[in-house]
Amino acid sequence: MTRDLYYFGMTEEDDRVQTFAGVPGGFDVHTIGGRVLKNEGDLWFEVEGGYQFGSFSTSRQSAGFATVGLGHRFERLPLKPTTWLFYDWASGDDDLNDGVHGTFYQLEPRGHYYLGYADLTGRQNIQDLNLQTSLAVTDDMDFRIHFHNFWLANRRDALYTNGGGAAFQDPTGSAGNEIGHELDLQLRWAISPRAHFLVGYSYLWAGDYFDSPVIQGGPAGIAPNGANGNDGEFTYIQTTVRF
Numbered sequence: 001m002t003r004d005l006y007y008f009g010m011t012e013e014d015d016r017v018q019t020f021a022g023v024p025g026g027f028d029v030h031t032i033g034g035r036v037l038k039n040e041g042d043l044w045f046e047v048e049g050g051y052q053f054g055s056f057s058t059s060r061q062s063a064g065f066a067t068v069g070l071g072h073r074f075e076r077l078p079l080k081p082t083t084w085l086f087y088d089w090a091s092g093d094d095d096l097n098d099g100v101h102g103t104f105y106q107l108e109p110r111g112h113y114y115l116g117y118a119d120l121t122g123r124q125n126i127q128d129l130n131l132q133t134s135l136a137v138t139d140d141m142d143f144r145i146h147f148h149n150f151w152l153a154n155r156r157d158a159l160y161t162n163g164g165g166a167a168f169q170d171p172t173g174s175a176g177n178e179i180g181h182e183l184d185l186q187l188r189w190a191i192s193p194r195a196h197f198l199v200g201y202s203y204l205w206a207g208d209y210f211d212s213p214v215i216q217g218g219p220a221g222i223a224p225n226g227a228n229g230n231d232g233e234f235t236y237i238q239t240t241v242r243f
Contacts, residue, residue, distance in 0.1 A: 044071035059101040079135040092125030092154030124160040146184040152177035175212035
């Protein structure tokens with residue numbers, strides 16, 4: 001069993017700068033949390049959560065996050081699949097005018113590692129139910145399949161990017177909270193201890209949220225119905241060499 005307890009503090013005292021979320025003013029955010037990872041044979045369980053307090057711009061910070069995962073490694077099956085089911089939640093702000101900032105501040109985000117390789121969303125005001133499977137094709141090659149279902153945690157708060165910026169928002173909440181789905185496929189090959197090769201493909205199905213004409217945001221402030229609400233896909237190739 002693995003147990004972790006942690007505290008992170010981040011402070012910006014210069015009120016003339018903008019926070020990473022685009023809000024003017026400094027911030028003083030403190031995060032306390034913990035994580036437990038346990039296994040019984042081939043069955044794994046993971047839970048992590050935390051609470052934030054302090055100040056964010058001119059508001060009091062009060063936010064949190066939680067992650068729960070259940071995994072299993074099927075040693076006797078071909079390709080020895082390892083499958084995890086995760087639920088991720090990061091709080092949003094349910095009242096934009098009450099002087100309390102309820103949106104979780106994601107500190108130093110790790111790009112596309114937890115919430116999909118398309119970087120559709122960051123760990124702020126989000127829910128993500130995702131299924132992940134990895135297959136051991138050979139000793140040096142594995143194939144990974146991830147499927148994500150995204151919803152806003154609070155429909156009045158924004159959809160935030162992985163960098164912390166507010167991408168789209170409907171302050172009335174009438175657009176709902178269904179952001180969409182994402183499929184990620186990756187083939188990873190360890191050519192040698194110093195050289196790795198990766199090819200990936202991702203497809204995004206836009207949710208009903210993007211069909212609403214009342215959403216604020218998008219390129220040049222254009223509401224994301226029409227072209228901005230379409231599905232998307234991309235393919236990529238990556239090589240890594242260490243000297």
